[in-house]
Amino acid sequence: MLxxxxxxxxxxxxxxxxxxxxxxxxxxxxxxxxxxxIEDTDKKNVLEGKDKEILELLNLFSVEHSRVIYQSDNIKYHQKLAMQLMTQKKAFACFCSDEKLNELKQNAKNEGKVYTYDDFCANLSDETVLEVNSSFTVRIKRPTKDIEFDDLLNNKQKFTPTDVDSFIILNHDKTPTYNYACAVDDMLHDVTTIFKSEKELSNTPKQIHIRNSLGYTKQINYIHLPAITNEKKSSTSVKYLIEQGFLPVAIANYLVLLGNKTPTEIFTLEEAIEWFEIENISTNEVKFDLEELKTINKKHLELIDDLRLSKLLGFADADIGKLGKLFLNEASTLNEIKENLNLIFSKKELCKGYEQESEIIIQCLKNAPFMENFDELKAYLLNETKLKEDSLSKALKYLLTKRENGPSLNEIYPFIKNYLGEIVKC
Incomplete structure (x- = not known):
């Protein structure tokens, strides 16, 4: 189970x-x-609808999963097992106030030491605990020996009892803390392999200690992935990247490629399954580069089915997909392609410097019969308008594309010929 x-x-x-x-x-x-x-036990910070958004994104990236579990549904198990730990003297009630704990933390900071709980409440007698009439947290007693485990990517890891500490497992309101809830749920769901960020490395021995204290001895394989840095401060929100016109297949390709030895640069998740090996992942932190993502996205746009691309652009015509690909010399996202298509289908002013010619061309295009290729259309316009070729070409390019550069009309026309009446009316 993962x-x-x-x-x-x-x-x-x-x-x-x-x-x-x-x-x-x-x-x-x-x-x-x-x-x-869904880790939703921190109710005060849970954002409404964010769980559904996460599940929609997983579906968008074709991350198949068998079921969805909400961590808050397991609170009764978290509390029951905490009581078991207290009964076995492996956990204890802590009555220390926030002010006292902050004082201890400040003292440790002033002395240049790492803060650890002083275990004051761990030594209270049962009689004393019963006499205290105030709220309390529940802390698990620190381990008596080092916690060691093998990370499949980073080799053997070792943490001392001080590293682990006597940490809180139930808050004052008796909701579980992050590490406690994770440890218990991984045990309840029989999880065998866990991918985490290396930033969470210090949490892993705490979670192992919790399961050890509960008598759970089944080994869990850990892989702590190196952090992704973002020096240029580009947004790393997945939702934002999708909104900017990056394809899910390209984003997935890029994230699997980062710091990984792969047989090819461009691939799908299904292809990655065939050759993926954990030992090929770099242990060094990796850098998120928006320009590299754009390059990969452009390559996937080149490979995508024309009709599929057309639908992503808001049409249902393979010719529009082919038209969109003509702009990949300068565009690298769906949004950038759409900007070029919008120019074609948008309302256009008369070409500056060629206003009179533009009016003549528009009128001629409205009356023109259907032309299969651009050379036929150009010959027809030259004959009907009596304009010079240079004047006709400049004005016509602007009238059909609202730009002076980019792909030639000879390249564009085969894909817009069925929309010519619509384009001229714009």
Whole structure:
């Protein structure tokens, strides 16, 4: 069992999507189930509708999963197992106020030390605990020996009891903390392999300690992926990239390619399943480069079916897909292609400097019979308008494309000939 565990407290970013993609690929390679677990226990920070948005994005990227689980549905298990840990003296009630804890943290900071809880409440007698009439958190007792585990990408990892600490597993309102809920749910769902960001590396020994304390000994394989940096501060929201006209297949291609040894630069997720190996992933942090993504997106736009591209551009005609591809010398996203198509189908002013010629051409085009190719149309216009070829060409190019450069009319005409009346009326 593999799990992808997004948080509905923020937009899905490329780091999170990359983890989802690797989970999907590995689930297919191992022929194991992949579940999506929405980590929604932090109710005050959950954004309404964000869970549905995440699931829609996973569907858009064809990340198949067997079921969706909401972490908050397991709270009764979180609380029950916390009580078990307390009964077994593996966890304890902590009555320390926020002010006291902040003081301890500040003292550690002033002394240049890493803050760890002083275990004051761990030593309270049962009688004392019963006499205290105030709210409390629940802390798990720190381990008595080092926590070690093998990371499939980063080799053996070792953390001391001080690294793990006596950390909180239930808040004052008895909702589970992040590490506790994750550890329990991974145990309940029999998860075997977990992809995480290397930024979460320090959380892993805490989660292992929780399961060890609960007597769960089944090994879980961990892969901590290097961070994705973004030096140019481009938006890394997946939703934003889609809105900007990047294809899901291209975004997925780029994220799997980043810091990875692949047999080819351009591929689909289905192709990646065939050759993907964890040991080929770099352990160094990788840089998100919007220009590289544009290059990959352009290559996928070149490969996409013409009719499919047409539909993505708001049409249902393969010729429009072919027309869109003519602009790939300068365009690299759907939005950039749409901008060029919008110029063709938009209302146009008369060509500056050729206003009179433009009016003559428009009238002639409205009365022109259907022409199969551009040379026929050009010959017809030259004959009917009596304009010089240079004047005709400049004015006609602007009237049909609203621009002076770009693909030639000879290239464009085969794909707009059926729309000529509509274009001239614009």
């Amino acid at each position: 799990r992808y565990a997004p948080s509905p407290t923020k937009d899905m970013d490329i780091q999170s999507l990359r983890i989802a993609l690797f989970n999907y690929i590995m689930s297919k390679k191992l022929n194991e189930e992949l579940i999506v677990r």
